[in-house]
Amino acid sequence: MPNRKLVAVAGALALAVGLSACAESQRTPTTSAPQGTTGATAARSDSGNANADATFIFGAAGAPKLFDPFYASDGETFRVTRQIYEQLLDFLPGEAKTGPGLAESYEGSEDGLTWTFKIREGVTFHDGTDLDAAAVCANFDRWYNQTGAAQSSAVTYYWNNNFGGFADQTDKDSLFESCTADGMTATVKVTRVTSKFPDILAHGAYAIQSPTAHEKYDANNVQAQGSGFTYPAYALEHPTGTGAFTFGGYDDAAGEVTLNRNEDYWGTKAGVAKMVIRTIPDESTRRQELQAGTIHGYDLPNPVDWKALEDGGAKVEIRPAFNILYVGLNATKNEALKDVRVRQALSYAINRDQLVQSQLPEGAEAASQFFPKAVSGYNTSLQPYPHDPEKAKALLAEAGHSDLTLEFWQPTEVTRPYMPDPASIYEAIRSDWEAVGVTINPVAKPWTGGYLDGTEQGEAPAFLLGWTGDYDSADNFIGTFFTKQDNAFATKNYPFAQELTDALVAADSEPDAAKRDQMVSDLNKKIAEEYLPGLPISHSPPAIVVAAGVNGLVTSPLAAEDFSTVTITE
Known part of the structure; x- marks a missing residue:
């Protein structure tokens, strides 16, 4: 779902949508952390001047869809739920790598098919029930045994994409096989080796929730209604996790979620008594409210405002760029694109360096491949296509398409971490293409309106x-883009389609980390130079901004911030 995970609820889907990480790139690791410490709590610290009774107010671009993260796919929902829930694994502070979470240690078998998780002692859900291995397995069983409308990828997007099937489906193979509990030890078996397991368990969609609350509030009762779905009371009113904040309620009219500090939290308690997440769709309004002191922070400030915000005393925290902006090409809609020389010409025509310098914030980089340097398997020998208009013209002439006409789509009513000003980026690329003789037919459509x-x-x-990554894995980028036959690039219509899919699956299934990374690196070279199903453009660092009195925020390259580390000095 390229992008859907990055849209906010006004029709969008996940900034994080996400979360992202690959645990140490080892298929058979033993990983552990000190008792009472996870990636989140390791970053928590108290400030002597902080007001422990303060309320932290954050301006969100959209409203959450619901509060059961297993049914979520959008960033605004995950922003809320990651404060309420925790996962077996957690992202290390400020990184896209994973480590222990509710599992204080975990270990994989030699063949990578059996994973043993030692569950942390002394943890309770918000309803007072205990966390143990049986509760963990109850969550796995709940995920795997979804039925009816809940099996739709529109409802269980991440399970469908990461695990691939449900218990009663005979036409789909599931990655999940079983979970067995023995006291505080949960043993999970998977059906095949994949680079994404167990790291995907750090994603917010796989939050460990109270089985008691699930039963009490009929958590699985999802129903289709018209073109949408209805969700049960659990997902709307009674989310029950183990996190540093408990759910205090949602005022739909005001667009406000209230979270309360969990006084019984097993780790370091939240630095504020309350957190309010207020929906403020307009970015300029969020900026004005921060400057007026009515909110304490907001996400994705416009890069043109960064200096003014800092000059006014705010803290603009710039996250690492864990994303990719690309131009998608679909040859089924333009026969000329079937010729790799045409696709190469379009790539040579783009002045990436100028685009990065003129349209993107400081720290952005031109892209040579479809994922950033932080992802395992990045090919360090590849360079971005140079700007070479003459070579572009020569290739078009050689292919017999000097008079190429191309319909080029532009998104409106949106700002993305990798695309802060879509209109300006679009015009820069359009101008470069027109400069080599390509006639552009522009099409503009609202982000969630077509x-x-x-x-x-x-x-x-x-x-x-x-795309903003969900975890440190090549499969989360190029696997998402190109493995499926039905994708936006329509790679199924190219002669290399099966070869590419087979190579992606083989790399993802390789249990040896070093060998897998080399396979991915070699594949990146072929994608960039031989296949070229699309054009990688840039990686851009998104920002989050907080007021001067806000301390302790640890930014996440996945836009997956844990706000329990925040303190406020007033």
Whole structure:
């Protein structure tokens, strides 16, 4: 779902949508942390001047969809739920790597198919029930045994994409096989080796929730209704996790979620008594409210405002760029694109360095491949396509398409971490293409008003899209883009389609980390130089901003901040 995970609820899907990380790139690790310490709590510290009774107010771009993260796929929902829930694994502070979470240690078998998790002692859910291995397995069983409407990828997006099937489905193979409990030890078996397991368990969709609350509030009762779905009371009113904040309620009219400090939290308690997440759709309004002191922070400040915000005393925290902006090309909508020389010409025509310098914030980089340097398997020998208009013209002439006409789609009514100003980026690329003789037919569509659906359904010959990773794995980037036959690039229509899919699956299934990384690195070279199903453009660092009196925020490259580390000095 390229991008859907990055849209906010106004129709969007996950900034994090995410979360992202690959645990030490080892398939058979033994990983542990000191008792009472996870990636989140390791970052928590108290400030002597902090007001422990303070309320931290954060301005969100959209409203959460619900409060059961297993049914979520959008960033605004995960922003809330990651404060309430925790996972077996956690992301290390400020990183996309994973470590222990509710599992204080975990170990994989020699063949990578059996994983043993030692569950942390002394942890209770918000309803007072105990966390143990049986509760963990109850969550795995709940995920695997979804039925009816809940099996739709529109409801269980991450399970469908990461695990691939449910218990009663005979036409889909599931990655999950079983979970067995023995006291505080949970043993999970998977059906095949994959680079994403167990690291995917750090994603917020796989939060460990109270089985007692699930039963009490009929948590699995998802129903189809018209073109959408209805969700049970648990998902809307009674989310029950183990996290540093408890759910205090949602005022739909005011667009406010209230979270309360969990006084019985097993680790370091939250630095504020309350957190309010207030929906403020307009970015300029969020900025004005921060400057007026009515909120303490907000996400994705416009890069043009960074200096003014800092000059006014605010703290603009810049996250590492864990994303990719690309131009998608779909040859089913333009026959000329089937010729790799045409695709190469379009790539040589783009002045990436100028685009990065003029359109993106400081720290952005031109892209040579479809994921950033932080991801295992990055090919360090690859360079971005140089800006070479003459070579672009020569390739077009050689391919017999000097008079190429191309429909190019532009998204409107959106700002993304990898694409802070879509209109300016679009115009820069359009201008470069026109400079080598390509006639552009522009098409502009609202992000959630036809653009995402249209691109994902293969209607656009050329289009701008991007991705923020969920964890440190090549499979989360190029696997997401190219493994499926039905994707926005329509790679199934290219002669290399099966070869590419087979190579991606083989790399993801390789249990030896070093060998897997080399396979991915070699594949990145082929994708960039031989296949070129799309054009990687840039990696851009998104920011989050907080007021001067806010301390302790640890930024996440996945936009997966844990706000329990925040303190306020007033």
